[in-house]
Amino acid sequence: xxxxxxxxxxxxxxxxxxxxxxxxxxxxxxxxxxxxxxxxxxxxxxxxxxxxxxxxxxxxxxxxxxxxxxxxxxxxxxxxxxxxxxxxxxxxxxxxxxxxxxxxxxxxxxxxxxxxxxxxxxxxxxx
Amino acid sequence: xxxxxxxxxxxxxxxxxxxxxxxxxxxxxxxxxxxxxxxxxxxxxxxxxxxxxxxxxxxxxxxxxxxxxxxxxxxxxxxxxxxxxxxxxxxxxxxxxxxxxxxxxxxxxxxxxxxxxxxxxxxxxxxxxxxx
Numbered sequence: 368x369x370x371x372x373x374x375x376x377x378x379x380x381x382x383x384x385x386x387x388x389x390x391x392x393x394x395x396x397x398x399x400x401x402x403x404x405x406x407x408x409x410x411x412x413x414x415x416x417x418x419x420x421x422x423x424x425x426x427x428x429x430x431x432x433x434x435x436x437x438x439x440x441x442x443x444x445x446x447x448x449x450x451x452x453x454x455x456x457x458x459x460x461x462x463x464x465x466x467x468x469x470x471x472x473x474x475x476x477x478x479x480x481x482x483x484x485x486x487x488x489x490x491x492x493x494x
Numbered sequence: 495x496x497x498x499x500x501x502x503x504x505x506x507x508x509x510x511x512x513x514x515x516x517x518x519x520x521x522x523x524x525x526x527x528x529x530x531x532x533x534x535x536x537x538x539x540x541x542x543x544x545x546x547x548x549x550x551x552x553x554x555x556x557x558x559x560x561x562x563x564x565x566x567x568x569x570x571x572x573x574x575x576x577x578x579x580x581x582x583x584x585x586x587x588x589x590x591x592x593x594x595x596x597x598x599x600x601x602x603x604x605x606x607x608x609x610x611x612x613x614x615x616x617x618x619x620x621x622x623x624x625x626x
Contacts, residue, residue: 422547
């Protein structure tokens with residue numbers, strides 16, 4: 368009985384707690400990222416090797432996935448199309464760099480529906 | 495007097511009580527993948543106008559990158575219906591999947607040249623996203 372209760376307690380994370388974890392994840396991820404200031408080197412040092420690179424490295428993408436407990440981590444070694452629901456909540460960070468290797472634009476795509484992507488989240492408008 | 499439909503009604507009644515029933519109601523619920531992409535969601539991506547950058551910023555990481563980045567594919571699996579099986583005193587319904595994909599093609603100027611929704615299974619074996 369105790370085991371059953373513990374299993375339920377681990378498996379059932381309240382929506383409020385999940386939302387709080389999402390907010391913490393996004394704040395931690397996007398907080399240090401600032402268009403016009405953040406450099407490619409800073410991104411690579413902070414986030415590591417990107418999931419994919421496009422157009423000669425001008426665009427980098429980072430994939431993230433949340434486990435059933437709501438903890439976010441980098442998605443490595445598996446294709447998103449294979450992720451079985453309702454397990455994954457996914458996010459994809461897309462970073463676009465200019466010729467000077469500084470961040471020009473970024474977007475956090477939080478799943479593909481129903482939420483639209485958060486464009487340039489947590490960044491002030493370019494001055 | 496109108497005649498009742500005989501064997502179709504019998505089959506229906508039997509399948510409801512002791513056998514299997516395919517219930518082809520596509521609910522569209524996501525079974526696998528990062529998300530279900532709707533035509534409405536990509537309506538802003540106009541062919542000849544949208545760039546690869548805009549597509550990536552709107553849809554995120556693709557599941558497949560083909561032809562050196564000229565083709566991006568997003569895949570997901572959704573519910574296409576239910577296979578229901580039942581006997582006396584019990585029943586079970588299992589969703590059967592439908593594989594879907596959105597394929598986007600780009601020209602040399604990185605602008606979108608084609609956008610198409612596809613059906614069917616992905617190719618056998620993972621296709622790694624590469625550096626275009």
